[in-house]
Amino acid sequence: MTGSELTNIRSPRVKAARRLAKRAFRDRDRAFLAEGPQAVREALAREGVVVELFTTAEAETRHPELIAAATAAGVPVLRASGEVMAELAQTVTPQGLLAVCRFVHVPLAEAVPYTVGREAARRDGEAGTARLVAVLAHVRDPGNAGTVLRVADAAGADAVLFTDASVDPYNGKCVRASAGSLFHLPVATGVAVERAVGHMKAQGLRVLAADGAGTATLDDVDLSGPTAWIFGNEAWGLPEELLRLADEVVRVPIYGRAESLNLATAAAVCLYASARAQRGT
Amino acid sequence: MTGSELTNIRSPRVKAARRLAKRAFRDRDRAFLAEGPQAVREALAREGVVVELFTTAEAETRHPELIAAATAAGVPVLRASGEVMAELAQTVTPQGLLAVCRFVHVPLAEAVPYTVGREAARRDGEAGTARLVAVLAHVRDPGNAGTVLRVADAAGADAVLFTDASVDPYNGKCVRASAGSLFHLPVATGVAVERAVGHMKAQGLRVLAADGAGTATLDDVDLSGPTAWIFGNEAWGLPEELLRLADEVVRVPIYGRAESLNLATAAAVCLYASARAQRGT
Numbered sequence: 001m002t003g004s005e006l007t008n009i010r011s012p013r014v015k016a017a018r019r020l021a022k023r024a025f026r027d028r029d030r031a032f033l034a035e036g037p038q039a040v041r042e043a044l045a046r047e048g049v050v051v052e053l054f055t056t057a058e059a060e061t062r063h064p065e066l067i068a069a070a071t072a073a074g075v076p077v078l079r080a081s082g083e084v085m086a087e088l089a090q091t092v093t094p095q096g097l098l099a100v101c102r103f104v105h106v107p108l109a110e111a112v113p114y115t116v117g118r119e120a121a122r123r124d125g126e127a128g129t130a131r132l133v134a135v136l137a138h139v140r141d142p143g144n145a146g147t148v149l150r151v152a153d154a155a156g157a158d159a160v161l162f163t164d165a166s167v168d169p170y171n172g173k174c175v176r177a178s179a180g181s182l183f184h185l186p187v188a189t190g191v192a193v194e195r196a197v198g199h200m201k202a203q204g205l206r207v208l209a210a211d212g213a214g215t216a217t218l219d220d221v222d223l224s225g226p227t228a229w230i231f232g233n234e235a236w237g238l239p240e241e242l243l244r245l246a247d248e249v250v251r252v253p254i255y256g257r258a259e260s261l262n263l264a265t266a267a268a269v270c271l272y273a274s275a276r277a278q279r280g281t
Numbered sequence: 282m283t284g285s286e287l288t289n290i291r292s293p294r295v296k297a298a299r300r301l302a303k304r305a306f307r308d309r310d311r312a313f314l315a316e317g318p319q320a321v322r323e324a325l326a327r328e329g330v331v332v333e334l335f336t337t338a339e340a341e342t343r344h345p346e347l348i349a350a351a352t353a354a355g356v357p358v359l360r361a362s363g364e365v366m367a368e369l370a371q372t373v374t375p376q377g378l379l380a381v382c383r384f385v386h387v388p389l390a391e392a393v394p395y396t397v398g399r400e401a402a403r404r405d406g407e408a409g410t411a412r413l414v415a416v417l418a419h420v421r422d423p424g425n426a427g428t429v430l431r432v433a434d435a436a437g438a439d440a441v442l443f444t445d446a447s448v449d450p451y452n453g454k455c456v457r458a459s460a461g462s463l464f465h466l467p468v469a470t471g472v473a474v475e476r477a478v479g480h481m482k483a484q485g486l487r488v489l490a491a492d493g494a495g496t497a498t499l500d501d502v503d504l505s506g507p508t509a510w511i512f513g514n515e516a517w518g519l520p521e522e523l524l525r526l527a528d529e530v531v532r533v534p535i536y537g538r539a540e541s542l543n544l545a546t547a548a549a550v551c552l553y554a555s556a557r558a559q560r561g562t
Contacts, residue, residue: 038540151546156536177543184538219562255437255556257465259319262458265432265549268542272550275536281500 005079006054009087013078017054017088017100023168032170034099034182035089037063042180043099044069049183051100052076056085059096066097090172104183105169108199111159111188112228130158132274133205133228137163137193137242139263144234145169146177147264153181155271161196162189193230197245200228207246210270211237212260214251218270221250223277229270234263286338286360290368294359298335298369298381304449311384313451314369315463317376318344323461324380325350330464332381333357337366340377347378371453385464386450389477392440392469393484393509411439413555414486414509418444418474418523420544425515426450427458428545434462436552442477443470474511478526481509488527491551492518493541495532499551502531504558510551515544 006014019025020033031051034043037059043050044066053070055077060067070077085094112130134152139145145167152160162169169175169189175182188196197207205228208221230246232238243249252261252269261269287295300306301314312332315324318340324330325347334351336358341348351358366375393411415433420426426448433441443450450456450470456463469477478488486509489502511527513519524530533542533550542550 147543147546150539151542153537154533154535154539154542154546179540179543181537181539219557252435252553254435255560256434256462258431258435258462259460261432261435261549262428262460262545264543265428265435265545268546268549269553272533272553276500279536 005057005081006084007081009084014080014084014087017052017098020100021090021172023171026168026170030103032101032103032175033088033090033172034101034175035091035097035172036095036176037066037097038180039175039183040066040097040099042183043101044073044075046104046183047073049101049104050075051102052078053100054078054080054085054088054098056080056082056096063097091176103170105187105189108161108188108191108196111161111186112200112203112205130203130205131226131278132157132271133159133161133200134267134271135161135163135193135196135228135230136166137230137238138233139166139231140233141263142167142171142174143177144263145171146174146179146182148231148267149174149178149187150181151264151268152271153184155268155275157185157271159186159188161191162187163193163196164190165193193242194245197230201247206248208270209238209243209246209249210252210266211243211249212251213237213243214249216248216250217253218250218273219253221248223274224280227274229267229274231263231267286362287335287365288362290365295361295365295368298333298379301381302371302453304452307449307451312381313384313456314371314453315380315382315456316370316372316378316453317457318347318378319461320456320464321347321378321380323464324382325354325356327385327464328354330382330385331356332383333359335359335361335366335369335379335381337361337363337377344378372457384451386468386470389442389469389472389480392442392467393481393486410507411484411486412507412559413438413552414440414442414481415548415552416442416444416474416477416509416511417447418511418519419514420447420512421514422544423448423452423454424458425544426452427455427460427463429512429548430455430459430468431462432545432549433552434465436549436556438466438552440467440469442472443468444474444477445471446474474523475526478511482528487529489551490519490524490527490530491533491547492524492530493532494518494524495530497529497531498534499531499554500534502529504555505561508555510548510555512544512548
């Protein structure tokens with residue numbers, strides 16, 4: 001424990017963390033907040049990510065292993081009063097654990113690496129070759145974005161790209177909805193979508209745009225090869241120019257009477273279809 | 282148009298509709314609210330469902346076809362001021378259309394019909410045989426429940442059952458998240474889960490519980506036959522006794538490092554796997 005309990009919501013340390021709820025301050029400090037035991041656990045599992053950890057007395061009793069892990073990693077653990085934690089946390093029922101984390105995103109070329117002789121590398125299953133990538137283009141709802149990040153992780157995606165017109169992956173709702181997945185796989189952010197598509201095509205990935213306007217359905221396309229999926233805005237899908245950039249526009253077949261699927265469930269169906277086709281199951 | 286514009290948020294008609302935001306009043310009146318053009322369109326497409334339609338002047342200009350459909354069906358159309366609509370609507374940006382609807386759920390035996398000689402009926406693809414059913418057991422979040430309803434509809438499910446421990450399907454958030462699907466397929470509600478499982482087994486449906494604790498994965502089970510999926514609470518899954526009732530407990534394989542999927546994305550993957558297996562794609 002570093003010092004005594006923080007009880008003043010106006011103390012500089014509390015204020016510095018609190019303002020990370022705003023994107024401008026996150027970008028300035030290159031830091032964000034991760035709330036709750038699951039996110040904190042995943043953040044601590046990545047070296048050098050957690051800058052400081054706020055905890056309540058109760059949370060320390062409930063999660064001694066996390067306090068121990070933070071201490072072992074040299075992360076300052078700051079005991080906070082319930083009032084201070086309520087001020088810092090963005091959820092209605094804060095669970096008494098909140099980490100200030102360094103940005104974890106990587107450049108596009110690191111998320112989807114350039115590889116020399118990539119086909120050979122792919123055949124050999126060499127590390128650093130991407131077989132499945134999810135791109136969030138114009139996704140504005142942070143909860144949706146985080147859920148897609150989580151499902152991409154579950155489906156074994158190699159990277160997730162947030163284009164420049166998408167929500168900030170460090171938005172508190174996105175971090176929470178990702179349920180730790182933000183810390184699991186390479187994430188690039190602020191990427192111009194044309195650049196992302198060009199880069200992925202150059203790496204031998206087939207770029208599929210998921211859109212209800214697609215002429216091909218998920219059942220029509222061969223998903224066994226390296227694939228990048230582009231997912232768009234929930235309300236209006238993907239813009240014309242982006243549909244033209246893709247190798248193919250693919251829709252999830254609607255077998256019943258629903259007009260469409262929501263973003264996260266459509267992404268789940270597409271990414272799992274890819275995962276299974278790539279594994280030959 | 283019936284009478285002049287409603288401008289008083291305290292008028293009996295407005296108050297009677299407004300209180301349908303509460304479950305006790307919904308149950309008493311056997312009525313609920315459906316907001317926005319999509320839900321209103323789907324509600325009007327089912328005869329006898331819409332009791333009355335509140336609209337703003339602006340919405341009337343934007344959706345004349347819905348006003349015409351309501352009028353043709355003998356549904357009273359009540360012009361409301363912006364203030365009255367804001368009072369009635371549960372969304373921050375009400376779209377100026379709100380229907381008071383009669384309950385649409387049906388008894389269990391109608392949602393998943395008893396059939397004499399059901400195997401023969403199934404072979405002949407006779408109407409009234411259920412091949413794919415989604416059961417929401419202990420689902421408490423109305424947004425999740427509505428999203429599962431929507432994805433079940435998209436996957437071509439024949440019915441959706443809400444057990445007695447689940448959220449009210451007429452909760453405003455559930456209605457909105459279902460995006461009209463509440464009006465598309467038979468929904469039963471308040472069903473005891475043991476009774477639902479027993480009934481479905483008697484109809485020849487294989488009952489699969491979706492749970493991260495499953496020993497079988499989605500890739501291991503034959504999904505080509507008539508199947509009922511049980512989905513549980515997001516936070517703690519399905520209770521022991523329910524897992525024992527199922528023919529099999531099945532998990533969605535996690536290929537990456539995510540701990541789990543959220544309820545709606547897991548349901549999407551399971552229901553689409555069934556839909557595709559049943560269609561032989």
